[in-house]
Amino acid sequence: xxxxxxxxxxxxxxxxxxxxxxxxxxxxxxxxxxxxxxxxxxxxxxxxxxxxxxxxxxxxxxxxxxxxxxxxxxxxxxxxxxxxxxxxxxxxxxxxxxxxxxxxxxxxxxxxxxxxxxxxxxxxxxxxxxxxxxxxxxxxxxxxxxxxxxxxxxxxxxxxxxxxxxxxxxxxxxxxxxxxxxxxxxxxxxxxxxxxxxxxxxxxxxxxxxxxxxxxxxxxxxxxxxxxxxxxxxxxxxxxxxxxxxxxxxxxxxxxxxxxxxxxxxxxxxxxxxxxxxxxxxxxxxxxxxxxxxxxxxxxxxxxxxxxxxxxxxxxxxxxxxxxxxxxxxxxxxxxxxxxxxxxxxxxxxxxxxxxxxxxxxxxxxxxxxxxxxxxxxxxxxxxxxxxxxxxxxxxxxxxxxxxxxxxxxxxxxxxxxxxxxx
Numbered sequence: 001x002x003x004x005x006x007x008x009x010x011x012x013x014x015x016x017x018x019x020x021x022x023x024x025x026x027x028x029x030x031x032x033x034x035x036x037x038x039x040x041x042x043x044x045x046x047x048x049x050x051x052x053x054x055x056x057x058x059x060x061x062x063x064x065x066x067x068x069x070x071x072x073x074x075x076x077x078x079x080x081x082x083x084x085x086x087x088x089x090x091x092x093x094x095x096x097x098x099x100x101x102x103x104x105x106x107x108x109x110x111x112x113x114x115x116x117x118x119x120x121x122x123x124x125x126x127x128x129x130x131x132x133x134x135x136x137x138x139x140x141x142x143x144x145x146x147x148x149x150x151x152x153x154x155x156x157x158x159x160x161x162x163x164x165x166x167x168x169x170x171x172x173x174x175x176x177x178x179x180x181x182x183x184x185x186x187x188x189x190x191x192x193x194x195x196x197x198x199x200x201x202x203x204x205x206x207x208x209x210x211x212x213x214x215x216x217x218x219x220x221x222x223x224x225x226x227x228x229x230x231x232x233x234x235x236x237x238x239x240x241x242x243x244x245x246x247x248x249x250x251x252x253x254x255x256x257x258x259x260x261x262x263x264x265x266x267x268x269x270x271x272x273x274x275x276x277x278x279x280x281x282x283x284x285x286x287x288x289x290x291x292x293x294x295x296x297x298x299x300x301x302x303x304x305x306x307x308x309x310x311x312x313x314x315x316x317x318x319x320x321x322x323x324x325x326x327x328x329x330x331x332x333x334x335x336x337x338x339x340x341x342x343x344x345x346x347x348x349x350x351x352x353x354x355x356x357x358x359x360x361x362x363x364x365x366x367x368x369x370x371x372x373x374x375x376x377x378x379x380x381x382x383x384x385x386x387x388x389x390x391x392x393x394x395x396x397x398x399x400x401x402x403x404x405x406x407x408x409x410x411x412x413x414x415x416x417x418x419x420x421x422x423x
Contacts, residue, residue: 005095008102009082009120016115022146026114030122031151033108037122037129038151042072044136045263046152048144048182049161051313052195052256055248056161057137058283059260065090066276067269069134074124074149076117076141079284079308079416080423086124089133101126117141121148145184158185158214159263160205161195161256164313165341175200183208191266194218195259217262225258227251232278234261241271246278249287251324252317285415287321293422295394302398303328303405306419308412310336312344318409319348329354329401333393334377334410335361338368345410346380354401355383357393361414373410390418 016026031038045060047053054075061071073087086093101123109119121141128136135156140147163179179201186192186208194205196219209216217223223236227245232254234241241261246253260281261274285308290296296304309318322330330353336342346356358373370386377384387393390408397404408418 004099005082005102008099008106009116012102012106012119013116015109015111015119016113022143024146024148024151026112027118027122027148027151029112030105030109030114030119031125033110034105034122034126037126039153040129041125041136041152042128042133044138044152044155045157045159046138046140046149046155046185047159047161048140048147048185049159049195050164050178050182050311051309051317052161052252052259053139055253055256055281055283055286056159056195056259057139058248058281059246059257059277060159060263061087061137062280062282063260063264063269063273063277064135066280067273070132072128072131072133072136073139074121074128074137075139077412077416079412080420082120085120086127088127088131093127097127098123115148118148125151140182140185143178143181143184145181147185150185153187155187155190157263157266158187158190158192159195159259160185160192160197161259162313163197163201163205164311176204179204180208186212186214188212189214191215191217193259193262193266196220196255217266219255219258219262223258223262223265225254225261227254232257234258234274236262236265238265241274243275243278246281248281248283250317250321252320253286284419285412287318290418290422295391295418295422298391298394298398299406300398301403302394302401304394305405305407306415307407307409308415309409310340310345310411312341312348315345316348318407319352322349322352322407325405328403328405330405330407331397331401332356332377332382332410333359333387333390333397333406333408334373335359335370335390335414336368336373336410337361337364337366337413338372339366340368340411342368342373342376343380346377346382350377350381353382354404355385357385357387357397359387359390359393359414361411362389362417364413367413390414
């Protein structure tokens with residue numbers, strides 16, 4: 001059955017012809033019409049970056065909740081349901097509450113031009129302003145400087161996770177340009193926690209912070225996080241923490257966890273919160289082992305994994321995870337958008353897989369056709385096949401290798417489609 005919020009969201013899609021149009025003017029107009037709810041939020045932690053934003057946010061939230069705090073959280077895109085974007089005091093927003101704030105924003109907008117992301121971000125901020133909590137976590141949608149979330153004048157902290165090339169058509173063609181857009185969330189005299197960065201990007205972030213007199217806490221300078229003897233070791237000027245490895249798999253998650261811990265420490269939280277950050281975080285479609293649903297049943301004895309990474313840095317991170325897993329014949333079922341660097345994503349994965357089965361992403365106009373993905377995989381040195389859908393790919397793989405590892409990957413949109421039917 002179609003929910004009322006789905007119908008409202010469909011109406012909102014028609015309010016502006018362009019999906020992405022970076023400016024803050026429309027946001028500020030509508031927020032003013034709503035009474036400026038962004039000025040009445042619990043203390044805000046604002047998170048930008050190319051990779052690791054969602055995982056870092058999830059770990060910060062887990063740490064705050066381990067310390068007994070209630071937390072609002074805003075993230076995008078959603079995977080299976082829009083409600084996933086808005087978490088009120090720890091719980092996903094209800095259908096009734098979502099419909100209420102969407103309707104209110106739609107009415108207040110008065111038919112003016114506004115993008116879908118902008119008006120739904122206003123709805124999230126409105127809901128946050130009316131629900132009591134201790135902290136608000138805001139994840140940037142795209143970029144930072146002109147992102148719809150960048151309307152908070154005085155956050156308690158900002159966080160910049162690793163910056164890399166992505167969305168060049170909106171953010172610029174070079175790493176310094178993209179880093180400059182991400183650094184746009186830095187606010188005057190507000191602490192900024194910075195994850196691992198390439199030197200060209202870090203120089204830009206440091207320059208923006210200096211202009212804003214914002215104290216920086218930078219990976220490799222002010223804090224360190226590494227894996228040692230099956231544990232995670234974190235160190236900063238406050239001392240050393242010996243912690244369990246993050247429950248989100250991958251060496252890159254150790255660094256994301258470090259950024260979360262640095263944020264918690266900057267806000268005065270203790271080792272209990274830091275341990276909660278690494279042990280309590282849940283984040284779907286980041287090397288998630290699927291355990292329920294028709295695809296899992298069809299896979300039989302095979303392992304079924306899901307990952308939504310989609311750029312070259314994500315490909316390298318995924319390759320590192322595969323390199324550390326037990327050696328099992330590994331097959332990719334891959335679908336990507338036509339806006340992504342498919343060659344850059346697939347190249348690091350090629351040495352780790354037996355074959356790639358390419359699919360088109362269902363119901364997604366911007367999908368790369370399966371034949372294009374398969375051709376790119378062959379050019380990257382993989383054996384590749386085209387399939388009509390994920391189910392057909394899984395069936396073919398397990399028919400030949402019953403105890404395979406199957407990784408469905410390449411897009412959050414593909415991941416969302418899988419999770420809708422396999423939760």
